[in-house]
Amino acid sequence: MPCAWQITPDMKSPPAPPLAVDTVHCAGEGIAIVVARDAASAADAADAVEVDYDELTPVLDMEAALADGAPLVHPELGTNRNALWVFDSGEAGSGGDVEPAIRDAEIVIKRRFRQQRLIPAFMEPRSVVVDPTGEQLTMWSSTQIPHILKTMVALTLGLPEHKVRVIAPDVGGGFGGKLQVTPEEFLAVLVARRMGKPVKWTETRSESLLAVHHGRDQIQDLTLAARKDGTVTGLKVELMADMGAYLRIITSGIPILGAFMYCGIYKFRAYRFACTNVFTTKTPTDAYRGAGRPEATFAIERMMDELAAELGMDPLELRERNWIKHEEFPYPTVAGLTYDSGNYEAATAKAKELFDYDGLRAEQRRRREANEVVQLGIGISTYTEMCGLAPSRMLGALSYSAGGWENTSIRMLATGKVEVISGVSPHGQGHETVWSQIVADRLSVPFEDVEVLHGDTQSSSKGMDTYGSRSLAVGGIAVVKAVDKVIDKAKKMAAHLLECSEADIEFTHGKFTIKGTDRGVTIQEVAFAAFAAPNYPEGMEPSLDSEATFDPENFSFPHGTHLCVAKVDTETGWVRIRRYVCVDDIGTVVNPLIVEGQVHGGLAQGIAQALFEEAGYDEVGTLITSTLADYLMPSAADLDPERVAPCFPGATLTSASGAEFAGTVQIRLGPIALQYRGSGRFTETDQAAHRSVIKATGTAAGGQGTAAVTVQTSLVEDEAGTAVTVATDLTITGKPAQFGRGLIEDVSRKIIGQFADCLSASLGQAEGPRQQRRHRRSSASMMR
Amino acid sequence: MTRLTVMVDGVRYVDDVEPRTLLAHYLREKLGKTGTVVGCDTSNCGACTVHLDGRSVKSCSVFAVQVGGSEITTIEGLARDGQLHPMQQAFHDNHALQCGFCTPGMIMQAIDLLGDDPDPDEQSVRAGLEGNLCRCTATRTLCVPCLMPRRR
Known part of the structure; x- marks a missing residue:
């Protein structure tokens, strides 16, 4: 099986046959192929295969694997170490040496974090069909990478590339887990060619959890140097990354992607990253949801919290002391990248306000002082991430064997x-x-x-x-x-x-x-x-x-500030997220509904890593989370925060005084981009009944139509918070009215939402940060 | 082999099936109704949810021979005369899906949920969809279609 990322010239790469030869190196590795007319017969036949294993000593712990005399996963390599990859800002010229920074620091914080092993667990298990009977060999695969798969099938199996066609039909999720060329795909080609007829292979969920590459699984040792005023002066990262038993397509490079992200949004100028990749007798690891970068974000953000706690500083203030200010972009980082833009001040200020940070900190203090059973935990993360992979020359400089x-x-x-x-x-x-x-x-x-x-x-x-x-x-x-x-x-x-x-x-x-x-x-x-x-x-x-x-010249660097408050029952350990606010600057939003869905998915995954998921192994190296009853993916019922408040760019309030306000709303409706400029007023405000009526009108730039909206807002207190009902009546004329009611409703919801958020922020009306938007009615009417 | 007579999406089928054949596999492999998908083997994911005599079941947890004489509705039987079922339309309008693999089961379960409670609040919706997993979004966007009655 091919590995496309030789991260160092002396990287150790074991032979990786698609089926085990003589030795099985991890659970989940194939040992034989059974071909039958239908799936049930194939399962029966596979059950009849008896395998007599001589047990070898499993290698499950990375530190033990690196010790002298440790049993070797691949004895022919002479070591369990795959590679040592180092980035040093002093040597690279992007900053100073980290050791003097640590030596001279007023405060040094050392911590070890473990990024547990996760499983991509896309909803559609992998499946592949190969038809060898046509002019071209045609392969349908549930893959993220049809083009790379085609080239790899040609290169690896020696087929002429123009005689191979790969189709990735509607693929049921991937999250990095289908960024792979798999033994099963190659074997399906070989079997189909040998049989001279089409073959199909589909995995069960248990097979999927066992055999699809896993993600994360790192031990992070960090040393942070700082001054007493909270200024961070350097960071040393010593990483161990579990490769599993084999290298898949970019296994060895995944932790390296993190090397550029450990400086986060911060300005410290001394940095060293040294990653030791280790072979174990577990399922190979590879790309999964962020692939090396979220691991780095977690580590640096956690270190910021640890430093803040050590200094008795507010963790957001500590971050602000260290982060790159918006006027300092473009900013060359200590890790050697140049961040093009960012406004961490604005994102954080918005997040704090939506979250009611000060109010929650006060409540947290009150609960601590009263020694209450249920305590509040407040989690903070800022981030930026190198996205838009990738400038081909940069990949080349990292010895990656394909472009971006x-x-x-x-x-x-x-x-x-x-x-x-x-x-x-x-x-x-x-x-x-x-x-x-x-x-x-x-x-x-x-x-x-x-x-x-x-x-x-x-x-x-x-x-x-x-x-x-x-x-x-x-x-x-x-x-x-x-x-x-x-x-x-x-x-x-x-x-x-x-x-x-x-x-x-x-x-x-x-x-x-x-x-x-x-x-x-x-x-x-x-x-x-x-x-x-x-x-x-x-x-x-x-x-x-x-x-x-x-071919991009640089990565893109979205950023954001996420704030989370969880209730923790100190007697039972029960944790429930009470509120989660994220403010992400992701640049131009082409489709707000899609972005919202993607953001929610990312949040669900991050929360799941914190609270639910881990791929566990027993002492002989058997995966014990090999069903969805054991590997705990969250459902909608597990993710029920009082408020998830994504904030999209688009709405701006240009003026507000008394009951009058003016602003702009930018919206994309199918093929057209519209900017409405308009004004409105509160025509009715009943403080006692918590009811208000807003009437607003706007004109789209370029004469593309008008919009008129009446928004009736009422607030009802209950024990869970405040329920906000927003009834809207939207009338749209001109070009956008050509679009169907469904699309108009979607967009009207967005416009109203943006206005409501904007108004609440500026006027303290309609929807305060502690209020839960539970019901939102919306009706739309259209005129041409 | 056991003789099975069953109505599926309004059509009567008579088939000989192995007693061990799961309803999900019967629907997919014998009837070609691949709209019903299989996402796990432990009844955790709910992707294979169909209606058995009007109530939602996970078709991976029912043997085909158990449904003799019953009426099955799959995702493929919801649309009428080229018109999507209102719940399908609500999922479509609200972008309540990404990769779409969990969607057939999610929609079948959502219809069942509204059958029990035509006007659920968000918490009831979340609880009602607990047996259906979605890896792409898993959260509020999924619940929106079920909250539609409250918006009308």
Whole structure:
């Protein structure tokens, strides 16, 4: 099995056959193949296979594995150490030496943290079908990486690449767990070729939990140097990372991705990171939800809390003393990256306010002093993460053996419809919707006229696939570039058709017009003219189709501040999250509903790592969490905080005085981006009955329509908090009214939500931070 | 082999099945109703939820031979005359899915939930969906469709 990341020249890489040869190195490794006509017969036949094992000593503990005389997972390597990878800011020139910083520090904090082993546990177990009977070998796989899989199948099995077609149909989740080329995929190809007929392999959940690569599993030893005023001066990270029994595609590189994130959002200038990768007799580890980076964020944020506790400082104040100020960007970090932007002050201030940080700290103190049974714990995390993987040259500098570019093609069909062929393909992220939005917006064609093709190497010949928060930040830019190429070609064609100079043509609202006149042709007319091609410019091909490959120059750096308060029963240990506020700056939000869903999923996973999940092994190396009854994934019932408050950019209050206010709301509705500028007033405010009525009107920029809204808000106190009912009546005219009621309702909810958040923040009305938004009614009416 | 007669999504089927065949596998492999998906083997995930005589069951926990004479509705039998079931429409309108694998079971369970309580509050919805796992979002966005009656 291939490993694509040789992190050091002397990295030890054991042979990794798709089926065990002579020795089984971990539970979950295949030892034989049974082929039958149906799944039940295959299960019966597999049960009839008797295996007689001679037991070897398991290697389960990383520290013990590195000790002299430890039993070896792969005796032929002579060691359980896979590699030692070091980054030192003194040597790299990105900062000073860490040892003097520690020696001269007024305070030194040393801590050990353990990142427990997790299992991706995507909902759809892996499945692969191989049909060897056609001109091309066709392979359907529930994978995140159809293009990489195709190349790897060709390289590893010696098949001509053009004779292999990989299709990743609707894939049921991945989270890094399907960023893999697996033994089962290769074996399915081999079996199908030998049998000369199609074969199918589908894993059970227990097989999935056992055999899909795991994530995390690190021991983090940290030494933080600081001054008594709370200024951090250096950080030393000594990491042990469990590879499991084999290297999969990027196993060895996962902890290295964290090396660039241990400085978090902070300015300290001395840093050393040394990671020892260790083989054990467990399931191999590899990419999972953030892949090395969340581990680093956890560690540095925890160290900040420890330092704050040591100094008796507020942990947010301590962070602010150390973080990069918004005016200091772009900022070259001690780990060698350059952060392009950030505003940690603004995100934190907003989070504190939504969370009622000061109020909760006061309540926490009160409960401590009263020695109450139920205490409050307040958790804090800021973060930034290197996303948009990745600049190909940077990957090259890290000895990664593939690039980080992304590719999109656009086919302008004769009738003006558009096919977008995307290199990245979704497994729940909504690429079809978002790519269609981008193309419809930029090309001014109806949203419904755009079809996104993906996940089939026959239609989408090039791509680096979906992982590493790269789809929109890299693939989305390739879409934009490809659309712009179409527009450039169409402009030439339009100028030819209109018999004018290209410089005189402007493209607005889907039409190429001669400036200052009403003479023009639509993009659809130009598309047909390019297809029929009776008359086109000299030197131009009769086609508007385009292809673009985008290779980013830097990572993108979203950031945020997350605040969580949990109730902890000190007698029973029972923990329940009471409130969770996250303020994330993720740049332009193309689709707020999708972002909201993604953010909630990420929160659920982080909370689950803290409270529920761990892949456990017994003393002989058997996975004891091999069913979903043992591996505790959270359900909706487990995640019931009083308030989850994501905050999206978009709404801005420009002025407010008395009952009057004015502001802007930016919204994306299908293909169009709208900015409404408007004003409103409280027409009714009944303090005693906690009821208010707001009427607001706005006009969209560019004359694209108007919006009028009446919002009735009422607050009802109950023992759980305050229930807020918001009834809205929204009337929209103009272009956005073309969209169906469902979309308008979605968007109206967002607009109202943004207004409500904005108002509550500025006026202390409608929805205060301690109030729970439980019911929100919304109705929308439309007029053309 | 045991003779099984069952109504599935409004169509009567008569089949010989092995007694050990699970309803989920019968639906998928014999009837081709792959809209009902299997996400685990311990009845924890709920992805395979269907309606058995109008009540939700996890079809991985029922033998096919147990449903003789009964009426089964799968996710594929919800839409009528090309119109999505209101709960399917509510999931669609509210983007209450990401990868979509848990969605068939989630929708079948959500319909059952509203059958018991047509106007549940969020806490009841969360409790009612406890037996259905979603790895993509797992939380509030999933509950929104069930809260729709409260919004109307």
